[in-house]
Amino acid sequence: MKYIDEFRDGEVAKTLALKIAKLAQPGRNYSFMEFCGGHTHAISRYGLSDLLPSNVRMVHGPGCPVCVLPIGRIDMAIDLALKHNVIVCSYGDTLRVPASESLSLLKAKARGGDIRMVYSTLDALQIARDNPGREVVFFAIGFETTTPPTALAILQAAQENLSNFSVLCCHVLTPAAITQILESPEVRQWGTVPIDGFIGPAHVSTVIGSRPYEFFAEEYRKPVVIAGFEPLDVMQAILMLIAQVNDGRAEVENEFSRAVSRDGNRKAQDRVAEVFELRHEFEWRGLSVVPYSALKIREKYGTFDAERRFKMDYQSVPDNKACECGAILRGVKRPQDCKIFGTVCTPENPIGSCMVSSEGACAAYYSYGRYKDMAPPVSNSLVASRLTGAEGK
Amino acid sequence: MCLALPVKVIEVGCGPDGEHAMVDLGGVKKEISLALLDDVQVGDYVILHVGYALSKLDPEEAERTLALFSEMSEATEATL
Numbered sequence: 001m002k003y004i005d006e007f008r009d010g011e012v013a014k015t016l017a018l019k020i021a022k023l024a025q026p027g028r029n030y031s032f033m034e035f036c037g038g039h040t041h042a043i044s045r046y047g048l049s050d051l052l053p054s055n056v057r058m059v060h061g062p063g064c065p066v067c068v069l070p071i072g073r074i075d076m077a078i079d080l081a082l083k084h085n086v087i088v089c090s091y092g093d094t095l096r097v098p099a100s101e102s103l104s105l106l107k108a109k110a111r112g113g114d115i116r117m118v119y120s121t122l123d124a125l126q127i128a129r130d131n132p133g134r135e136v137v138f139f140a141i142g143f144e145t146t147t148p149p150t151a152l153a154i155l156q157a158a159q160e161n162l163s164n165f166s167v168l169c170c171h172v173l174t175p176a177a178i179t180q181i182l183e184s185p186e187v188r189q190w191g192t193v194p195i196d197g198f199i200g201p202a203h204v205s206t207v208i209g210s211r212p213y214e215f216f217a218e219e220y221r222k223p224v225v226i227a228g229f230e231p232l233d234v235m236q237a238i239l240m241l242i243a244q245v246n247d248g249r250a251e252v253e254n255e256f257s258r259a260v261s262r263d264g265n266r267k268a269q270d271r272v273a274e275v276f277e278l279r280h281e282f283e284w285r286g287l288s289v290v291p292y293s294a295l296k297i298r299e300k301y302g303t304f305d306a307e308r309r310f311k312m313d314y315q316s317v318p319d320n321k322a323c324e325c326g327a328i329l330r331g332v333k334r335p336q337d338c339k340i341f342g343t344v345c346t347p348e349n350p351i352g353s354c355m356v357s358s359e360g361a362c363a364a365y366y367s368y369g370r371y372k373d374m375a376p377p378v379s380n381s382l383v384a385s386r387l388t389g390a391e392g393k
Numbered sequence: 394m395c396l397a398l399p400v401k402v403i404e405v406g407c408g409p410d411g412e413h414a415m416v417d418l419g420g421v422k423k424e425i426s427l428a429l430l431d432d433v434q435v436g437d438y439v440i441l442h443v444g445y446a447l448s449k450l451d452p453e454e455a456e457r458t459l460a461l462f463s464e465m466s467e468a469t470e471a472t473l
Contacts, residue, residue, distance in 0.1 A: 001398075001419045002399065002401070003399035003438060004398075006459060007459075012462045012463055015462065015463060016462060036395065037395070038396065063395075064394065065394045065395075066394060091394070093394055119443065119444060120426075120443045120444030121443065122426065123444075142395070143395060145395040145442055145447065146394065146443060148429050148447070149442070149443050152428055152445070201395070202395070203395040203440065203447065204395060206397075206440055206447045206448035207447060207448075233458075235462075236458070236462055257451070257457070257458065258451050258454040259440055259448045259449075259450055265430070265447060265448055267430065357394060
């Protein structure tokens, strides 16, 4: 498909790998965090780490909405389905996330909860129209990419006076999470990891633009390169980050200029601002409680807020003790460092959230990398040729 | 979660409010919402996420990025 195939070309990947090898100075170590799960997935799926010199390391960040969603939030959705007899609609990613009492939304469905997977908020609205006698709640998760469609759904429900529709809002904000990583890198529980620069989000940035990252470059002196989710985009971004580090620059550069502008999508931003306001604080898995890092529904649209309608309070629930998701989400540990990785915790039976979504660091490593460290080393050209056989055409 | 795909717009002004478009997704046709994007024309490529077009793809910028990938510095060329 256009705008996909040409960004997966194996021959071009070889050129980029060569350029990276030339530019990376042997005497120093480079450690870059790809914030987004989309990039984590691309790095694992196309074996990009194998194309990098050994002194260039990619640290997986917390930009996977399913992974950072704390257990207590899933419990709220399950309660709505099982105790309030509500139809709970959600994107497929959330259904298998482990919750309290060995439940998940999928297991709650097996117990009789009316839980429906939707592709779009448009589908959730239709379910509400088709079931006027039932309460319908859309369990909304995601970063800035996914927030505008939720805002539109609430505006549409208000316009239609769709009084049986409401939203359990768990939308979170990218810049707040990056600030948290930069400001409190020494979280005692997990330790720290050095980061020389960030690969900035692709699709989040189509909405918020490149401007919000300028603060990180200026204030924290960390380079940021916004990149698309295709493998060549990621390779080019790594090259640009190495160049910035070598030159002692800390700037925001935009590799994904075919879709991202400095200002982003103003129309989408306006809709979000109309419906949502900042939450004082929100608990993230791996980052703990982060101030002003999430959105809640404004008073004006309060009747569409499931938390208000069903008088729900958030209860924090600790993760499974054996689970290392918290440290993995901060980049302090790698999936293979977790004792239950690939044995007790697998994509079929996830114990931690990082094993649920295909963008989660554990699921990505399980699917594409877990045999790599046992096998004899693969040559760079072999890895590059793998890129030409890319799926999804 | 932020999964989104570039799709080609083949018809605009669809749906009850005229805010929908028909897109071609590698041969599959699908109706999507244009409520978050202005000035979309037939033939444009847009980034599709959970049923909504989020941004337009700029063909010239895409060409520029592709050219950048293959661009060789003198130092690199010398080793080939």
